[in-house]
Amino acid sequence: MRAIRGTVVTMDDAATVLADGVVYIGDDGRIATVQPSTDPAPAAFAGVTPVRTGGVIYPGLVDLHNHLPYNTIGLWKDKVRAATPWLDHNQWTGAASYGPEVAKPGAFLGWVSAPSLIAYVEMKAIVGGCTTVQGNGKVNHSVDGSLARNIDTERFGTKKDFFRVTTIVPDKAADLVPTAQAMVTKGAGFIYHLCEGVDPKLVKEWTNAVEGGVVRRGFIAIHGTALTAAQLAALAAADASLVWSPFSNLWLYGGTVDIVAAKAAGLRLCLGSDWAPSGTKSVLGELKVASLANVDPGAWRQPPVATVAGTAPVFSDLELCRMVTSNPGDAVAQVAGPQIGRLQPGWLGDVVVMGRRTADPYRNLIRSTERDVRLVLVGGEPRYGMASLMKATGATNTTPITVGGLARQAVIRSPQNAAKFFSWTDVVGRLEAVRHDPAAAARELALALASVGGDVSDPDAPLILFGDMPRPRDDAPGSAGRNDPPLPVPIPALQSLVHDTAWFDAVDDHTYHRGLLSGLRGMWA
C-alpha cells in the first residue's frame, strides 16, 4: 500500500485537479482513492503516511507507437535521399543505408543481448515519465518487461491476449479478416500502421482496412498521414483511435496528419514517439512536437498549406495532455477495461510525478523535461526517480543511474525473472561489449543456440527479441529470420536516454523538416 501527495492531475472526464491531494494505491496495484490531503485517509490506509512528492502527479504517460528494439540507434539520415521526403513507408526500406544503419544493428542486438536491450529501451521510456509503451517486437519466450508495461503483451493480471499488432501492411483486405474476426468474436484490439506517408495511393490501405473489417471499436491506427478529412471522420465514427507521431512524420515524409480535420471529426488522438531512427526519445518529447504543430498545422502538412485563421491552436493544453494519458488509456480500455491513463479509483497505480515549472498543470506537463521527472510508479511500485522519493516509497533493489546530469535510481527487473534485478552498469556494459566486438557476441550466441540444437523455442535458448520492422530490401533471403541468426554488423553508438544537445544538433543538421523541428531545442531550456 502506498500513498503519494502533491498536486494531483487526474485526467478524468471532468479534468479534476486537486491542488493538494493524495493518491492512495492498494496492494493490488490499483488506485483505491484520490482525495484532498485534508480528508482523512481511507480506513484501509490507516497508518500509511502519504509521501510528499513536492511535485505534480499525473497518470503515467502512454506511448502507443514505438519499435523498441531499434531505440539504441540515433536519428537516421539517408545521404542519397538528401532533402527529398519519402512518399510512403515502402520507399525507405529500399534505401542503401537502411540495412547497415538501422535494421541490421537493431536485429543483431535483439538476437545477442535481448535482456539488456529491453532494459535499455524501456529505461529510455521511463525517464520520460512513460509507464506504458507499445512496440516491443516479438520474443521467443514470455517476458514480463523490465520497467514499463508493454501494451503488445500486457495482460493486466489476466490470461487474455488483448491486442493484435502488426507493422506489416498487407496488400489485400482479406489478410485483415482474421484479425477483424478476433476483434468481433474475442473483443481484441488491433494496433496497425495505416496510410503512413503522403502518397494519395495509400488510400488503398484505408480501403483494405475498411473492407477487411478492422475499422471498428478497438482499432488503433498509427500514422494516418495520408487520410482525408472524410476518412478521419469515418475513423471517429467507428469509435477507433489514431496515434499521431508528428516528429517521425516530418522526418520521413515532410508532413503529418490533418489535425484540424481530426479535431473537427472528434477523433480520439493519442501520441506516439515512434522509433529512435525517426522519432523523439519518449512521448514527453513528442508532446512538445505536438504543441509546435498545434499552432501552425498548415505548415506541417505535405505539401504545406496556409493555416486557416481561427483554426489554430487546434488543441488546448488539456487536450494535448490527454493524448499521452486518458486518450490512449481510453483506447486501451475499449478492449481491456479501465487500466491506464487516469488517476481514478480502480485504475492502475501508474503514476509520474513532475516538478513544477508553471502554475497551469497541463502546460506544466508539456514543458516538463526528463530532468523534471521526480518519481515513476508502475502498478504502485516505484521504478524510477529521485533517491529520496524512491526510498520514501519503499523501493528496493535499486540501481543508480545518471539522467540529464542528475542522479536518479531505478529498479530494473530481469525481463525473464521478476525476482532478479539488473544494475544499470551491467545493462550498458553488455551493450557496449557487443558494440565493441559483434563477432564475439555472435559466436557466443551460436554456442548457446547449439546447446539447444538451434531451436530458439527451446526453454533453455537465450531470450531473443526479434525486430518488428521490415527487413532491408537487399537483404539475403533467410537472413535474420526466426531461426537464422543475423551476421555480426557494426553497431552504432548507444543513443543517450534524454533529448540532449547532440540530438538537437542532429535534428538541426537535417533539412527534411523545413526547420519546423528546430524549435524543439528551445522547449528543453
Added chain:
Amino acid sequence: MSRGTALPAFLRGYPHLTTFDRINLVDAAVAVLEGSYAHLRQKRARYGTDPVGRLSVLRARAELMNDRRFLEEVHAVFTDLRDLHTGVRPPEPLRSAVAVLPILVERYLRRGQPVYVVSKVAEGVDAPDLVAGVRVTHWNGVPIDDAVARHAARTRGANEPARIARGLESLTVRPLAEHQPPDEHWVDLTFLTPDRSSLTTRLPWRVLRKRSRLPGAGRARTQTAALAMAPVTLAVDPGGEAAQLAKRELFGRRRDGTIPSTLPIFRADTRRVGRTSVGHLRVWSFLQADHEAAVRECERLLRAFETKGCRGVLVDIRGNPGGVVLAAERLLQLFTPNRIEPVRFAFTPTPLTEAFCTVDPALHAWRSSIVGAAGSGEVYSQAFPITDPDTQANGHGWHTPLPAVLVVDPLCYSSADLFAAGWVDNEVGPIVGTGATTGAGGANVWTDADIHARVGSDDPACPPQLSGGLDLRVAVRRAVRVRASAGIPIEDIGVAVPEDNIHGTSRRDLLEGNDDLLDFAASHLAEREPG
C-alpha cells in the same frame, strides 16, 4: 401497376458487403454447415454437391468479386443443397424485398400435357387483352415449357414436383431473400387471346417490401445476445411466406371464409358437393407462436362445420410454407381419435451440437447419444420429438367426429410436411394432392443468432459472428417419421400422395376456385362415415 419500386431503381441501392463481411460469412457458413447441418451427409450423397469445398473456393475469390456476383455465388452454393431451410439471407433492402410481375402464371394438364395460363392479373395493368385465362406460349421469347424448366432448375425445391411448382411461382414472384434479383428489367410475355391471336406485352419487374412475420426476422444483430435460450421450434420456408404476402398485396386480400376466423392462418368455408356440404379448412401457414390459440381456434371452426351439417372436412394446406412445429403437430389430434405420435428429430453429432445440448436444458435429452456417437460412429443422434407426446400432441381432449381429407401440393413445406407426415403415419385420414409429394422439407431450422445464444465465442466450434446485416439459417435437427414409416426422413423425399389420390390441376381449378380439386378431395370423404 405502380406498387413498389421499379427494379432498376431498386438495384441502385444494392447492399455493399466488405471483404470482412464476405469472408466472415463464408467462414461462418462453413462452421455452421460442418458443425450443425443435419442434412450434410444426405445432400452430398443425393446431389453430389460439396458446399464446404465450394465455399472454401469462394473464400479465396471473395475479395475480387462485386457485391452482386458474390451473393449470386453464395446463393448458388445453397441452391444446390435443395433445402429451403438452409441458406444465407442477404442484408436489407434485399431481405424484405419481393420482385414481382403483375400476373400469376399457373399450369394445368390437358391430355397429359401442361398448359400455362395467366391465372391472376393485378389491378392497373395497362394491357386490355391480358386477362385471367389467356394461354401463355413464350417467356422472353423462350417457349414457356423451357422457361419453366430453367427456372425450376434454379430453385431450391427438394424434388421434381417441388422444383417445378417453385419454378413456376418464381416466374412472377421472387422473394429476394431467397432468390437473386431478375437479370432482366422486364419480361416480354407472349400469349394467345381467346380468339387465338398471339400478342406480346412487356411487363416491368417491380419490387415490393414485405417484412417477414417470422420470430426475430426484423431484429438488429446487436440484439441477438438478448435472445438467450428462446425455444427454437421453427420449421418454415421464409421465402414461401414472403411470396404469400406479396401475392396478397398484388391480387387482393384473401376473402374471409363463410365462418370468420380470428386467426389469419385459417380460413373456413362450407361448400356444396352434390347434395351435401363439406367444410373447407384452409390452413395458410403454421406461423402461430401461440400454438394453444391455434388449437382452440381450429376446434371452434370444426365445431362450426358440425353445426352447419357438413359431412366432412377438407383440410387444405397447399402452399403452406410451415411455421411453428408445435402449431402443426398439435392440430392433428383434432381430426382423429387415434393417439398422435409426433415426428422425431435428430442432430448430427459434432462438438457444436454437443455444445447446444449441454447448454440448453430443452436439448439435454439429445446430449448423451451425441457424446456416445464419438465412440459408436453413429451419424445421427438418437431422435426425440419436439412436441411432447402426452401433454401437447394428445392432451387437448377433443376431436371432431367428421371425417377429414388432407389436401397438399408440392409447395407445402417444412411444418406443413410434418403435418402431412403425421396425418399419414397416424392414420388420421386420406391424403390427396396436386403432385406426387409434398415439398419435402424435414427439419427444425435455426438462425445463427440461435446458435450464438447457445455457444460462447470462446468455444472453438463457435462460428464467427456475422456482419454486414447478413444472417444464416440452417437445418439443425432432421425430422424422421414414426410408426409404420419409422426412421424415414422427410427431407428430399416428402410425404407421398398415393397415385390414385393425385389430381391433375384443371383449367377450372385455376380459374374457378379449385372446384375440381375440392370435389376430387371430397370424393375421398366417403371412405369414412361420421362416428
